[in-house]
Amino acid sequence: MVKDNNFNLVxxxxxxxxxxxxxxxxxxxxxxxxxxxxxIEFYLHNELFDKEKIDFAIVWxxxxxxxxxxxxxxxxxxxxxxxxxxxxxxELPKDLPIIKTTANDLKIRMREYVVLHTLKxxxxxxxxxxxxxxxxxxxxxxxxxxxxTVGIMGLGNLGLDCARTLKSLDFIVNGWSKSEKNLDKxxxxxxxxxxxxxxxxxxxxxxxxxxxxxxxxxxNIKLFEKxxxxxxxxxxxxxxxxxxxxxxxAIDENMIKEATLDVFHEEPLPKNHxxxxxxxxxxxxxxxxxLDPEAGGQDIASNISKFINGEFIENLIPPGKEY
Ligand code: NDP
Numbered sequence: 001m002v003k004d005n006n007f008n009l010v011x012x013x014x015x016x017x018x019x020x021x022x023x024x025x026x027x028x029x030x031x032x033x034x035x036x037x038x039x040i041e042f043y044l045h046n047e048l049f050d051k052e053k054i055d056f057a058i059v060w061x062x063x064x065x066x067x068x069x070x071x072x073x074x075x076x077x078x079x080x081x082x083x084x085x086x087x088x089x090x091e092l093p094k095d096l097p098i099i100k101t102t103a104n105d106l107k108i109r110m111r112e113y114v115v116l117h118t119l120k121x122x123x124x125x126x127x128x129x130x131x132x133x134x135x136x137x138x139x140x141x142x143x144x145x146x147x148x149t150v151g152i153m154g155l156g157n158l159g160l161d162c163a164r165t166l167k168s169l170d171f172i173v174n175g176w177s178k179s180e181k182n183l184d185k186x187x188x189x190x191x192x193x194x195x196x197x198x199x200x201x202x203x204x205x206x207x208x209x210x211x212x213x214x215x216x217x218x219x220n221i222k223l224f225e226k227x228x229x230x231x232x233x234x235x236x237x238x239x240x241x242x243x244x245x246x247x248x249x250a251i252d253e254n255m256i257k258e259a260t261l262d263v264f265h266e267e268p269l270p271k272n273h274x275x276x277x278x279x280x281x282x283x284x285x286x287x288x289x290x291l292d293p294e295a296g297g298q299d300i301a302s303n304i305s306k307f308i309n310g311e312f313i314e315n316l317i318p319p320g321k322e323y
Pocket of ligand 1: 081083102106155156157158159176178180191192208209210211212214215236262263286289290323
């Protein structure tokens with residue numbers, strides 16, 4: 001069987017795939033993928049294989065320069081929905097498509113996390129807990145959701161789902177994306193020209209953007225200054241979206257009240273990092289939405305099959321695109 005796919009690559013039989021993921025589950029991934037795609041030969045990156053014969057690479061944070069050693073690679077599969085961990089390789093071959101993995105449970109978990117922390121900020125849970133710990137009977141009355149504007153930066157696979165869920169809870173939802181969209185009951189703002197309009201009434205801001213040359217450092221003091229005084233920030237996208245020192249400054253100057261951060265420049269967050277001692281920064285260890293390996297494996301297997309058969313792949317990012 002020989003078929004052309006969208007990239008005019010001829011793919012023959014005996015296809016080979018290398019897996020480069022964290023040590024702990026690597027062997028499991030190999031067996032899982034083999035059970036889903038028995039016709040493909042799978043290798044772990046530290047096993048013996050012919051680098052010139054590899055067609056696919058399934059990766060999470062591959063080290064710089066490694067992918068270019070696989071000289072006949074057809075396609076890279078990201079073991080997750082971000083692809084910044086692949087694009088950050090300065091030696092990455094420029095002509096390869098990347099497929100991101102977005103099993104359905106990713107959306108469910110992200111929705112749970114974003115709703116949980118939006119409601120936490122909305123109902124001022126920090127203050128409720130601190131009153132309780134001081135044995136204070138303090139009734140804190142917050143406005144109802146329909147008087148509170150939540151801003152979602154990024155209306156893609158995960159952001160749009162969260163925007164719709166928050167709308168169903170009656171929040172006023174502003175969404176921000178790169179291209180124009182017409183969405184029921186969500187106020188959509190487009191591009192850098194409309195970012196001020198998007199942000200000015202937002203009291204809880206959720207960053208769900210991909211990390212690109214345009215979005216790196218977008219959560220900075222200039223943006224915080226334009227927001228309502230005392231707004232809260234939730235970052236579930238990538239650590240590099242946030243200028244860390246700017247957040248602490250904005251909290252110190254009462255511009256920003258609190259933040260919930262799931263992602264950081266350096267992960268695990270170093271023990272001596274200044275975030276740990278700031279009680280207005282709620283920290284979670286990149287757990288907003290971890291890929292379920294069973295569902296993720298099925299998503300990857302289905303995408304590899306579609307690639308081989310030249311079928312449309314929703315999550316295929318062509319060479320040159322950042323998300
Ligand atoms: P998508 O690629 O599906 O969506 C990206 C969205 O961002 C799109 O709506 C896009 O606009 C918008 N966007 C991109 N660039 C710009 C820009 N310059 N200005 C305005 N809008 C822009 O992303 P996902 O929903 O899959 O993922 C969102 C983020 O969540 C990623 O950073 C990902 O890495 C992260 N993530 C974090 C996890 C965690 O556990 N913390 C788990 C999974 C993902 P348009 O629609 O116009 O193209």
